[in-house]
Amino acid sequence: MDTLSDIKAIAFDADDTLWDNETFFLEVEKNMCAILSEYGDAQTISKSLFATEMANMEDYGYGAMAYTLSLIENAIKVSNGKIDADKIAQIMKLGRSLLHLNAKPFDGVEETLRKLKNTKRYQLAVFTKGELLTQEHKLQRSGLLPYFDHVVIVSDKQEQQYIDLCNTLNIKPEELLMVGNSLKSDVLPALNIGAWAVHIPYEVMWQHEVIDDFEHSRLFQLNQFAELQQLLIDLKD
Numbered sequence: 001m002d003t004l005s006d007i008k009a010i011a012f013d014a015d016d017t018l019w020d021n022e023t024f025f026l027e028v029e030k031n032m033c034a035i036l037s038e039y040g041d042a043q044t045i046s047k048s049l050f051a052t053e054m055a056n057m058e059d060y061g062y063g064a065m066a067y068t069l070s071l072i073e074n075a076i077k078v079s080n081g082k083i084d085a086d087k088i089a090q091i092m093k094l095g096r097s098l099l100h101l102n103a104k105p106f107d108g109v110e111e112t113l114r115k116l117k118n119t120k121r122y123q124l125a126v127f128t129k130g131e132l133l134t135q136e137h138k139l140q141r142s143g144l145l146p147y148f149d150h151v152v153i154v155s156d157k158q159e160q161q162y163i164d165l166c167n168t169l170n171i172k173p174e175e176l177l178m179v180g181n182s183l184k185s186d187v188l189p190a191l192n193i194g195a196w197a198v199h200i201p202y203e204v205m206w207q208h209e210v211i212d213d214f215e216h217s218r219l220f221q222l223n224q225f226a227e228l229q230q231l232l233i234d235l236k237d
Helices: 022-035 042-060 064-078 085-100 109-119 132-142 159-169 183-192 227-232
Strands: 009-012 123-129 150-154 176-180 196-199 219-221
Touching: 009 159, 022 042, 022 064, 022 085, 042 064, 064 085, 109 123, 109 227, 123 159, 132 150, 150 159, 159 176, 159 183, 176 183, 183 196
Parallel strands: 009 123, 009 176, 123 150, 176 196, 196 219
Antiparallel strands: none
16 A cells, blocks of 8 residues: 555554453453452442552553552452452452463464565564563463564553654654554554554453544554555565
8 A cells, every 4th residue: 555655664562452461351350349249349349440550550550460459459448458368369369360361362463474574574563561571471472472573562652652662663753553452552642753553443442541533644444453464565475
């Protein structure tokens, strides 16, 4: 596509773009609500958890370990400090399970990355936020690491982080294409610095990442990851 002819690098979000993540967090939240059921209904406990996460964001950032700390703090809060050590241990075990997700790639992800790699037209980068060790381990378990020239893990994805990414890749913003499932983190800040973006929505989305849909001349909406092949390359191997 002519409008993308100057792209020199493609950056990919990881969680819920390359592999499933949010559904596991939702399952942990569901189980947490069951453990805390004597202290309130699931809706009230979940609402309290989200408020706790937002209050902790500046100190803890994103990721499984930050989430686990918020789970424990929320349990103490909703129980007015009455929760026993056994239930705290159960909640810690739930949070710890998120550190060992298998990070199985979505259908079409590995094939698409392989074909993009084989074109030798683009630098390929993982550009994701979260805890360094957790994200590195998921990427290793996914089997996708060999396809990427760069792995950049940041505490947040705002405009400055995208500018820094372009500097790392030694490209201009208009030569970057960002691919991800979040309009808030993967699309909007990339567009704001002059880059291009592909939005591939996932069936579940963390409440903190939800913003209204919008259109933009440098934004492409796809339904599946494999559609990147038609957008970017001639599929002749």
